[in-house]
Amino acid sequence: MTDVIRSEISLLEAEEQSRFVEMEAIRSELIRSGAIHKLWEEKQCETRNLTLQADRDLERALFDLEVERAAEDERLAGYLKEKAAIECQQELLLCLTKEVDEMRRKLVNETAIFKVEKQKLESDVQDLVEKRGAILEARSVLESEKAAIHILR
Numbered sequence: 001m002t003d004v005i006r007s008e009i010s011l012l013e014a015e016e017q018s019r020f021v022e023m024e025a026i027r028s029e030l031i032r033s034g035a036i037h038k039l040w041e042e043k044q045c046e047t048r049n050l051t052l053q054a055d056r057d058l059e060r061a062l063f064d065l066e067v068e069r070a071a072e073d074e075r076l077a078g079y080l081k082e083k084a085a086i087e088c089q090q091e092l093l094l095c096l097t098k099e100v101d102e103m104r105r106k107l108v109n110e111t112a113i114f115k116v117e118k119q120k121l122e123s124d125v126q127d128l129v130e131k132r133g134a135i136l137e138a139r140s141v142l143e144s145e146k147a148a149i150h151i152l153r
Helices: 002-033 035-152
Strands: none
Touching: 002 035
């Protein structure tokens, strides 16, 4: 059995050696004919072309990125201007609100003062009306007395 295995291993080794010799012969022929060199040159040329194309694509992408960045910067500047304008409007609104509140307080105070003065004037008018009535009544009495004195004379 070992002899069979040994003979099988020898056969396999011989086949492998034969393939190696064939590969070397093919390799030598390819080297001699320049096929490997030609293939190598084609691969290098293809790699150079792909590298150049990748560089152009990279430059185009970088340019597009710069254009987009500039547009983004412009949008950001616009947003910042709008934010500043809104903050300014908020400050103005706050100042106006405070001013309106102050005016409202003054109006409430002036309304209270007006009501007090109105009541005082109404009271004064009432007093004047009463005094006028008394004066008219006194005048009427005086006139009656004058007429009576005149009649008596």
